[in-house]
Amino acid sequence: MNEKQVCEKRKCISLEVKIEIIKKNTEQKITTSKLAKEYNVNASTIYTILSSKAKSLEHYEKKQPSITDFFQKN
Helix, strand or coil: CCHHHCCCCCCCCCHHHHHHHHHHHHCCCCCHHHHHHHHCCCHHHHHHHHHCHHHHHHHHHHHCCCHHHHHHHC
């Protein structure tokens, strides 16, 4: 097989990195193209992450233990 025909494997972006990208875009107003260069992904990947922002934030909040959970365990 020719070197040009070999495709790169897909990258799996963790939820924490997605949240970091969302925060940088919304709070620091960093553009999608700059984020794409910083994280070494396509700009379309950044657009996809930002378009599913609500879903990612919901998953992130569910993953974080609440304060009441912390006190119930101790």
